[in-house]
Amino acid sequence: MNKRNQIPLPASYDRIIVEAETLLPSFAPIARETPYELLGILYSEALFLLGCLRTVPQVTRLLESGTARGQSTVLFARALPHMHIETIEYDTSSPNVAIADIRLKPYQNVTRVFGDSRAELPRRIGPDAAVIIDGPKMFLAIRLALKLLATGQVAGVFIHDMLVGTPEREFLNRFFDEARFSDYRPYAERTHKLDAPAASVLYPHMQMGGFSGDYGYGFALAWLPYVPGRSYQLLHAFSFIYDALAKPKAITARVWRKLLAP
Numbered sequence: 465m466n467k468r469n470q471i472p473l474p475a476s477y478d479r480i481i482v483e484a485e486t487l488l489p490s491f492a493p494i495a496r497e498t499p500y501e502l503l504g505i506l507y508s509e510a511l512f513l514l515g516c517l518r519t520v521p522q523v524t525r526l527l528e529s530g531t532a533r534g535q536s537t538v539l540f541a542r543a544l545p546h547m548h549i550e551t552i553e554y555d556t557s558s559p560n561v562a563i564a565d566i567r568l569k570p571y572q573n574v575t576r577v578f579g580d581s582r583a584e585l586p587r588r589i590g591p592d593a594a595v596i597i598d599g600p601k602m603f604l605a606i607r608l609a610l611k612l613l614a615t616g617q618v619a620g621v622f623i624h625d626m627l628v629g630t631p632e633r634e635f636l637n638r639f640f641d642e643a644r645f646s647d648y649r650p651y652a653e654r655t656h657k658l659d660a661p662a663a664s665v666l667y668p669h670m671q672m673g674g675f676s677g678d679y680g681y682g683f684a685l686a687w688l689p690y691v692p693g694r695s696y697q698l699l700h701a702f703s704f705i706y707d708a709l710a711k712p713k714a715i716t717a718r719v720w721r722k723l724l725a726p
Contacts, residue, residue: 474642475519484515500661504535507658509685512646529581530599534564541571596622603707614696620689631710652681
C-alpha cells in the first residue's frame with residue numbers, strides 16, 4: 465500500500481448525519497433548555513459539530529475562538545461534559561463578557577481565556593484538540609485555520625459563517641474536497657427544527673425552502689479535518705491573493721444583500 469492510500473479519508477456526509485441523529489435524542493433537550501442568544505451559532509450547527517467530532521475519537525479538547533455571549537460554549541459544555549473546553553475572547557470591554565460570565569459560571573469543564581486567538585490558539589493546540597473559529601471572520605478566519613492546520617498539531621478546525629455565495633465559501637469549495645458544511649440540505653432537513661427559537665434571525669434565503677441546490681441553510685459551519693500531506697502553508701499564502709481579487713465583488717454583493725433585506 466502506498467503512502468497516499470494510507471491517508472485517512474474524511475468522514476462522509478452520510479456518516480456525519482448518522483452520528484448527529486444518534487446524538488439528537490440527548491441534544492434536543494439541551495437545545496430546548498438553552499435560550500438562544502444573538503451572535504450565537506444555531507442549535508443545528510452545534511449538533512453538526514458534535515456529529516463531526518464523533519468521527520475523530522482522539523479529540524478530548526475543544527478550543528473556541530470568539531466567546532461572545534457564550535451561546536455555543538454553553539451548548540458544548542452541556543453536550544460534552546467530559547471534554548475540556550477553552551473559550552477565547554479578544555474584547556475584554558464588550559458588554560457580552562458579563563453575560564457570558566453568568567452563563568458559563570456553572571460549568572467546571574470550561575476555561576475562559578482573554579487574548580488574541582492568533583497568539584493563544586497555536587500554543588494551546590495538540591493532536592487531541594479541535595478548534596472552532598467564530599471570530600475573527602471571513603478570510604481572517606480561514607487564514608487562522610490554515611495556520612493551525614499547517615502545524616499538523618490539530619485534529620481539525622471548524623469555521624463559522626462560511627455562507628454560500630461568499631468568496632470565503634468559494635475558496636473552501638475550490639480547494640478543500642474534504643470540507644463538510646452544516647448547511648448541507650439532507651442534514652438541515654433532519655435537524656432544522658432545533659432552530660425554531662432562532663428562526664427570526666434567519667433571512668428567508670437561509671431558511672429551509674428559501675434556497676435552491678444542496679447548500680444554503682443557516683449561517684454555515686464549515687469543518688476542515690486535518691489531512692496529512694495537504695499544502696496548508698501554500699494555501700495560506702494563496703488566500704491573500706484570492707481575497708484581494710474577490711474583495712470588490714464581495715463588497716458589492718454584501719451591500720446589495722443589506723439593501724434588499726426585509
